[in-house]
Amino acid sequence: MFDLIQHLQLPNLRHIAVVHETGVDAAFVLPTFVHAAAHSLQRPVIVVSTHQLFLHYAHVCRKLGGPLHLAHLPPDRFLFIDALSRYYVDPTTPAPAANLPVAPSAPYSKTTEPAKGNIVYLHHYADVLATLANLIAAHVQQAGPSLILLDDLMPFVFSEAVTPNDIVLFVRRILALAEETNSTLLSTAQNNVGDLDGDMLARALPSLADTVLVIKALQSGYSRDVDGQLLVVRGKRAMARNPTTLPEPVHLQFKVGDKGISYFGHGLAAALV
Amino acid sequence: MPAPAPAATAPVRPSLPAGTRLSAHNGQVLVSTGIASLDDLLGGGQPLGTVLVLDEDIGTGYATLAMQYSLAQALSHGHHVMVASADDDPAALVAGCPQPAGAGSAAQPSDKGGDEAMKIAWRYQHLPKFGDAPDAGRSLRKAMGGRAATSAATAYCGVFDLTKRMGAMSAEDEERVHAMRLGEGDEDEDPFEAAYAAVYRTLSNGGFFASAPPPPSGQRSVLRIAIHAMCSPLWGQRGHNHHRFLIRLKALLRHAYASAIITISSAWRGPRALLDAHADFSLAFDAFASSATLPASIRTNPYLTREYAGLVAVRKLARVNALVPASVKVAAGMVGQSLAFHVRRKRFAIEAWHLPPELGGDQDDEDGRSKEQGPGKKGTRAAAGGCGTVSGRNVDF
Numbered sequence: 001m002f003d004l005i006q007h008l009q010l011p012n013l014r015h016i017a018v019v020h021e022t023g024v025d026a027a028f029v030l031p032t033f034v035h036a037a038a039h040s041l042q043r044p045v046i047v048v049s050t051h052q053l054f055l056h057y058a059h060v061c062r063k064l065g066g067p068l069h070l071a072h073l074p075p076d077r078f079l080f081i082d083a084l085s086r087y088y089v090d091p092t093t094p095a096p097a098a099n100l101p102v103a104p105s106a107p108y109s110k111t112t113e114p115a116k117g118n119i120v121y122l123h124h125y126a127d128v129l130a131t132l133a134n135l136i137a138a139h140v141q142q143a144g145p146s147l148i149l150l151d152d153l154m155p156f157v158f159s160e161a162v163t164p165n166d167i168v169l170f171v172r173r174i175l176a177l178a179e180e181t182n183s184t185l186l187s188t189a190q191n192n193v194g195d196l197d198g199d200m201l202a203r204a205l206p207s208l209a210d211t212v213l214v215i216k217a218l219q220s221g222y223s224r225d226v227d228g229q230l231l232v233v234r235g236k237r238a239m240a241r242n243p244t245t246l247p248e249p250v251h252l253q254f255k256v257g258d259k260g261i262s263y264f265g266h267g268l269a270a271a272l273v
Numbered sequence: 274m275p276a277p278a279p280a281a282t283a284p285v286r287p288s289l290p291a292g293t294r295l296s297a298h299n300g301q302v303l304v305s306t307g308i309a310s311l312d313d314l315l316g317g318g319q320p321l322g323t324v325l326v327l328d329e330d331i332g333t334g335y336a337t338l339a340m341q342y343s344l345a346q347a348l349s350h351g352h353h354v355m356v357a358s359a360d361d362d363p364a365a366l367v368a369g370c371p372q373p374a375g376a377g378s379a380a381q382p383s384d385k386g387g388d389e390a391m392k393i394a395w396r397y398q399h400l401p402k403f404g405d406a407p408d409a410g411r412s413l414r415k416a417m418g419g420r421a422a423t424s425a426a427t428a429y430c431g432v433f434d435l436t437k438r439m440g441a442m443s444a445e446d447e448e449r450v451h452a453m454r455l456g457e458g459d460e461d462e463d464p465f466e467a468a469y470a471a472v473y474r475t476l477s478n479g480g481f482f483a484s485a486p487p488p489p490s491g492q493r494s495v496l497r498i499a500i501h502a503m504c505s506p507l508w509g510q511r512g513h514n515h516h517r518f519l520i521r522l523k524a525l526l527r528h529a530y531a532s533a534i535i536t537i538s539s540a541w542r543g544p545r546a547l548l549d550a551h552a553d554f555s556l557a558f559d560a561f562a563s564s565a566t567l568p569a570s571i572r573t574n575p576y577l578t579r580e581y582a583g584l585v586a587v588r589k590l591a592r593v594n595a596l597v598p599a600s601v602k603v604a605a606g607m608v609g610q611s612l613a614f615h616v617r618r619k620r621f622a623i624e625a626w627h628l629p630p631e632l633g634g635d636q637d638d639e640d641g642r643s644k645e646q647g648p649g650k651k652g653t654r655a656a657a658g659g660c661g662t663v664s665g666r667n668v669d670f
Contacts, residue, residue, distance in 0.1 A: 022546045025589060028596045050520075052593065053527055059299065059594040087524040154550065155520050158513040194544025195513075256597050258298075 002252060002263040005036040007232070008211060010147065011043075014178045017209035017235065018188040019202060024217040024228045026188060027051070028256045030151045031060040033186055037147040038073060039066035044143035046136055048081045050155040054117050063259050071117040076143045081135060083122040087155065126161040129170040137177055145182040148174060152188040153205075157197045164197045168204050175208060209235035225269040226253045290495045290530060292350025294429055296320065299594040304495060304532055305430040307346030308339060310623040312430055314587070314612070315554055316599025319343075319534075321495065322527045323553035323591055324519065329502065329539040330583060332563035335614065336536045337366070339558070340499050342433060342621060343534050345370035347497035348446060349431055355451040355475050357468045358501035359508050360538070363452035366501060368440055371433035374619050435618050451475050456507050464508045465518040472498060472533075473525060481529045498526075498533035505538035515543075519551035545588075553591035558614070559584050576628060581613040585623050 008016065020026035034057055037043045047057060057080065058070045070078060122132060140146050153171070156162050171187065178185045189202040206212045214231040232250040252263045262270065289295070293302050296317050303318030312318045319325055327336040344367060347354050356363035442450070453471045455464040476482055481496045504515055526533060537548065549555040560583035561572050567584065571577060590598035613626035
């Protein structure tokens with residue numbers, strides 16, 4: 001089976017952009033990177049999430065296996081920035097309770113002490129992106145080379161306080177931080193959403209990347225054994241730095257399971273071989 | 274003799290809200306939509322904290338009907354209901370919900386006497402009737418340590434009779450209904466802002482936030498939010514307001530004992546992909562009777578129109594707390610494919626559609642395609658018109 005994480009050689013990359021087309025849900029990609037960085041690569045991880053709560057990542061990483069629960073990782077190894085819970089919420093809104101359970105069934109199961117993760121709630125005020133950049137920078141300076149995941153930046157496009165230019169400048173700032181500290185930035189965006197600002201962001205991110213992962217649906221529709229296609233493409237940044245080598249893009253197909261994702265070559269699905 | 278020391282009080286585990294069950298797939302708390310097949314599609318029900326978006330069909334009102342089923346189910350479980358609409362009277366939407374089957378029969382005097390009642394076989398008299406059994410979720414709740422919250426009489430997913438509508442409600446039920454008519458206030462009022470404020474107010478005042486202390490009884494209630502015909506011309510969409518509203522709503526619901534169903538007006542012609550990105554579940558209803566997008570070969574197919582009322586496109590299924598959707602009906606790679614739905618008096622069903630063998634393939638078409646591709650390429654293209662295939666495209670694997 002193809003090992004995508006090993007193939008990418010994360011510590012050598014500064015920016016990976018994940019671009020997915022309409023008709024395919026790429027929500028499965030980021031938790032696998034979180035899991036790999038936290039358990040296999042032993043790198044500090046920073047997750048900025050605008051779609052899911054910490055519960056989601058904790059639960060998925062438990063299913064993917066590993067010796068440690070995300071909630072029990074020391075604060076210098078893991079930081080979760082919840083950019084959803086306080087999205088556009090006015091300052092009078094009560095903050096989410098600090099002792100919310102890590103596992104969704106915890107209130108109804110026999111576990112007595114729900115574990116807490118290292119979670120920071122991002123308030124969406126006028127200087128939200130500056131605050132976010134400072135949070136990430138402070139943590140990286142303390143923890144060392146990290147994996148920084150931005151899942152995803154599209155909701156910032158619709159913020160009243162943020163312009164699309166601000167978002168690109170923010171990505172550039174994080175990228176400069178990654179260069180300084182040998183960290184890796186992983187960002188996601190959906191392509192062809194039909195919105196001018198959204199599409200601009202989706203096209204700007206790959207142009208700042210070393211490697212672009214393009215996720216597409218199967219053209220022929222439903223298959224029991226294959227869920228979609230993945231293209232691993234060298235990004236503009238990598239080509240600008242090293243223009244002499246132009247490797248061919250890697251075409252893969254994938255099948256998402258409850259406890260992991262299998263990547264394989266064209267026509268090499270486990271059920272077919 | 275000294276008085277016995279009081280026993281140490283064990284921490285009381287909160288019980289599941291009435292009419293909910295835990296998902297065996299990802300441990301989320303689920304509520305029923307009132308349509309058993311839609312529950313299956315969503316993975317056993319709609320998880321609390323999620324947003325389900327339904328694209329309305331043009332002309333017909335099947336998406337609204339599906340929303341009303343959900344409201345009816347919520348009311349039958351004793352949940353609180355919040356309905357917001359700019360196009361229709363929200364109270365009328367609730368009053369038009371289908372009534373639980375058999376709810377009115379007890380009040381109606383039977384025409385037949387006891388002696389005339391039909392009996393099938395005397396030996397079956399002591400057995401419980403089909404559908405009267407306590408719902409299956411009770412055993413799961415018991416296994417998970419929770420108390421059985423629902424009474425045996427109220428099934429997790431009920432059966433509703435479309436010929437009977439709820440009409441006037443009791444005072445107790447009316448207390449649980451929060452209606453919000455949008456677009457009636459100031460001309461400058463933004464319906465999206467007004468709807469968000471109403472949702473926030475209801476969640477806050479009703480104690481539906483997870484951070485709010487539970488009631489003394491220990492059992493919380495659930496708020497079911499229904500937003501009708503969002504993005505219709507009466508909503509007066511400005512800029513990215515609808516996107517902001519959906520993200521803000523999701524942010525609120527993630528920390529609340531609440532779920533939302535939103536129907537998107539068929540008059541709206543904006544980009545669809547972003548709405549799907551913000552929602553957790555997204556389905557699109559397309560009725561044969563009024564479809565503008567389905568090909569005539571499907572719309573006028575006598576078999577399909579006799580069996581089904583239209584198609585439901587599955588645009589997005591949530592992957593909350595899991596890598597794959599919890600659906601038992603649709604595999605992860607099948608998102609984007611269409612299911613069919615039909616509505617009967619006591620049944621709203623969404624299921625995979627099949628053409629009978631005599632209508633599933635056209636021999637002439639097959640021959641023509643073979644000639645087009647040449648003898649060596651026969652069978653490399655997906656069959657036209659079959660379930661789960663897109664005609665005229667190459668197979669990728």
